[in-house]
Amino acid sequence: MAQPLQPPTPIDGLPTPERWHAMAVIIMGIAVAVLDGTIVNLALPGIAQELNASASEAIWVVNAYQIAVLVVMLPLASLGDLVGYRRVYLVGMAVFTLSSLAATFANSLGTLIAARALQGLGAAGIMSVNAALVRLTYPSAQLGRGMAINSMVVATSSVAGPSVAAAILSVASWPWLFALNVPLGILVLVLGYRSLPFNRVAAAAGHRLSVVDVVLNVLMFSLIFLGADRLGVRDPTGQGGQSGAWAILLAGLAVGFVYVRRQRTQAVPLFPIDLLRIPVFALSMGTSVAAFAAQMLAYIALPFLLLGAYGRSHIEAGLLITAWPLAIVVMAPIAGRLIGKYPDGLLGGIGLAMMAAGLALLAALPSNPANADIVWRMALCGLGFGLFQSPNNHTIVTSPPAHRSGAASGMLGTARLTGQTLGAVMLAAIFSVWSAHGDGRGPTLALVLAACCAGLAGVCSLLRLKTPAPGHATHGAGG
Incomplete structure (x- = not known):
């Protein structure tokens, strides 16, 4: 595919104020894409009632979005290396905006699910090249600040969905959850066309996008997601559902085996096993998956613990949990x-040790804890997560060569989504054995497992200290 014309911009990042204009677009896009992954959760009961659907059917309003994002993240990242990150980003935002309009006027569950799937495809275009655009926007000496x-x-948007949804639903009906994306999407498209940077490094020789590889990638991720999701749900009819899962x-694993074997013969693989051969990159990916699994375990388990075992109201529980994302905001800069x-x-490693300690302390809370005891433990988790995330993302984005920035960016998003999915499935498995309600044993065990995942992530992070970074990582953002 043809490479975009080289722009008249500096090699190492954008100058100010162009840098701030581009970063504003990048921030708005990733915020709305991540936010829409969870913003619908609170509205599911109302959607199911209005569209005459069961709860199990309505959950596909969420699943359709998540699966669509996951299965095309890597193909779109690879496409960004070929045709330009800004082009993939802008087309993704256009699809996201149009599908949000379709979701706004959906009058049946099937139509809404289809619109949400298209929304996920658009969001994948935004997420897949997000970090690559940050790398192009900031000079290498300041890339850490941009990643922070x-x-x-990303961190605050991933947990802000219920709060934003509550604010919107308090004054409007559920279609407005999607309608508000339309003017914001148009604004991002206009500003992004003017300010987003072009690729500055040509794609690697032999790099192409194979239809077979894309199909195998979609099949692998979708089957693994669906199987893992069903395994985490107790089957009331017996073992049949579990066998099917x-x-x-x-x-999915069989398709993955064939897919990965095929990728090993590719000069520039769609599933970037060439990047996973870089030890520091592979360790950073392991760190990210385990850390996001820990975060998801805790985020879903904590409301059950606070509402059920500790008797807090919904407002109190929401305010207590807010200490976590606020601490991330404090620590990120x-x-x-x-x-x-x-x-x-x-x-x-230090950040994840803090997070693991905070999770363990939350699991060890007494039966009637004071709000202050809950808040400082939440804050410790958030401070630790905030200290881990930016440096880890910095390594993931800068350790590969510049012409593979798209693949690295796609893997960053894939690791986050994989970790979150893994955490949700592990929690569902725990709740299928130990009740989520009552004495809080299930949520407490989930927090213990979350602390273990955070500890494992910390070990992976510290192992990077003994792993030299590849020489091309020092080339910075400009390549």
């Missing part, structure tokens, strides 16, 4: 300034 801002927006999961002064692996 980006990481803070295992069959789907094993089919600090972490950004520390990048480059201290090794990313060390910063991530």
Whole structure:
């Protein structure tokens, strides 16, 4: 495919104020894409009632979005390396905006699910090249700050969905959850066309996008997601549902085996096993998956613990949990300034140790804790997560060569979604054995498992201290 014309911009990042204009577009796009992954959860009962659907059917309003994002993230990232990150981003935002309009006027569950799937495809276009655009926007000496801002927006958006939804639903009906995306999407498209940077490094020789590889990628991720999702749900009819879930999961793993073997013969693989051969990149991916699994375990388990075992109201529980994302907001700029002064692996290891300690302390709370005891533990988790995320993302984005920035960006998003899915499935499995309600045993065990996942992530991060970074990582954002 033809490469976009080289723009008349500096090699190493954009100058100010162009940098701030581009970053504003990047932030708005990633915020709305991540937010829409969870913003619908609170409205599901109302959607099911209005569209005459069951709860199990309505959950596909969420699943359709998540699966669509996951299965095309890597193909779109690879496409960004070929035709330009800004082009993939802008087309993704256009699809996201149009599908949001379709979701607004959906009058049946099937129509809404289809619109949400298209919305997920558009969001994947935004997420897949998000970090690659940050790398192009900031000079290498300041890339840590750019990644810190980006990481803070992703982290806060991923947990802000219920709060934003509650605010909108308090004054409007559920279609407005999607309608508000339309003017915002148009604004991002107009500003992005003017300010987003072009690719500055040509795609690698032999790089192409194969239809067979794309199909195998879609099949692998969708089957594994569906199988894992069904395994986490107790089957009231017996073992049949579990057997079916295992069959789907094993089919996904079989497709994955064929897919990865095929990728090993590719000069520039769609599933970037060439990047996973870079030890520091592979360890950073493991760190990210385990950390996001820990975060998802905690985020879903904590409301059950606060509402059920501790008797807090919904408002009280929401305010207590808010201490976590607020702490991320506080720590993110600090972490950004520390990048480059201290090794990313060390910063991530310290942050994840803090997070693991906070999760363990939350699990060890007494039966009637004071709000202050809950808040400082939440804050410790958030501070630790904020210290880990930006340095880890910095390593993922900068350790590959510049012409593979899209693939690295896609893997960053894939690791986050994989970790979150894994955390949700592990929690569902725990709740299928130990009740989510009552004495809080199920949520407490989930927090213990979350602390273990955070500890594992910390070990992966610290192992990077013994792993030299590849020489091309020092080339910075400009390549």
